[in-house]
Amino acid sequence: MSTPTRFTDPHAVDVWDASFRWRSGDLLRDRTIDATWQRVAGALAANDGARGELWRRRYIEVFSRWQLLPDERLLRHAGTGRLPAALPEPQACLNLGAFVLAPRSATARFDHAGFAAAASLSVRLLDDALSLCEGEHASVGAAELAIGVMGLADALAALGLDYRGREAQLAAAAIARTLAYAVLEGALQLAQERGPGGDDADGALAAHWRDRALPPQLAEPLRRHRRHRRLTRISVQPCLALLANNASIGLAAHRARGGRPALSPEAALSAQRALAAAMQPWIDAPVEIARGDCEDRLCSGCG
Structure with missing residues (x-):
């Protein structure tokens, strides 16, 4: 049984209550954040057959540890009977601060093994999400997943690294490399289990790996892979960061609410760009930079 989720920031409680807690008229359906996790995980794993309960528990485990946050659309609607008919570019966000040991x-140290396991799981989660929302019309073969990260500044601080330093850039690059390999292996395993997909992908995923050091044993499975056009994209998601106990936003040094860094805005932005450049070779889409106006971009319930 999973450990009950712990809120440590009052803003996180507020955003959950305002934006993601399920209400049906005057009836409060999600009495706790753990009820939200159970609702979303149960809906996602519903079509996984005999192993559905295993994946449901695994999803709840990473949610409750704040390690993985699913797409905001899933948090709001999965398990409520009000799912969107389409789910373009489904997103999942890994909270890097939750993977620092001691x-x-x-x-x-950074738990690369635990991070890789959660990253691989995120591919299945989003594949399940496409099937849940789109059914037989799911865009398998054309799916552009957006598996990204937040809380980099939190992780660097917990590791004792200077956000502006060369060691921080090397750590960020190592995290991006782990992410890239983990989601690729997750995608290839899923394609073996569920089929490689249609012809729409046209080798797009392989193109992202052209200049990466791909092990020979993965080259041929990747060449045949047609299930996803893209796997990784780091985007600014201040609402999810706020929900995750006000984690630092994306690769930025600042948080969604308060906690501005001692660095000047110019120095913080310059450091963030250096970190993004270190990670970019391993990320399938351009890395998004978080600027100081992120508070103005929060979802409607976060304001």
């Missing part, structure tokens, strides 16, 4: 200590 944070702020001499033995602090």
Whole structure:
């Protein structure tokens, strides 16, 4: 049984209550955040057959640890009977701060193995989401997934690294590399299980790997892969960051609510661009930079 989710920031409670808590008229359906996780995970895993319960529990586990946050559209609508008929560019966001072991200590380290497992799981989650929302018309073969990250500044601080330093850039690049390989392996395993997809992808995913050091044993499965056109995209998601106990936004040094860094806006933006450049070779779409106006871009319930 999963551990109950812990809120540590009052803004996170507010955004959950305003934006993601399921209400049906005057009836409160999601009494706790864990009820929200159970609702979303149950809907996603409903079509997974005999192993559905296994995946449902696994989704709840990563949600409740704040390691993986699903698409905002899923948080709002999955399991409510009000799903969107289409889910273009389904998103999932991995919270890097949740993968630091022994944070702020001499033995602090990033849990690449745990991160890889959650990243791989995110591919299945979004594939399930497409099937849930679009059914037999799911855009398998043309799907552009957007698996990204947030909380980089939190992770760097917990590791004792200077946000502006070269070591931070190297750590960011290593995280991006782990993400790229984990989601690729997850996608190839899923294609083996569910089929490679249609012909619409036209080798697009392989093109993203052309200049990466791809192991020979993955080259041929990737060449045949037609299930997804893209896997990774780091975008600015301040609402999800706020829900995840006000994590730092994307690759930025600042948070959705308060906690501005001691760095000047110019220095913080310059450092963020350097981190984005270090990660970009491993990310399938251009990395989005978070600017200081993110608070103005929060979802309607976060304001």
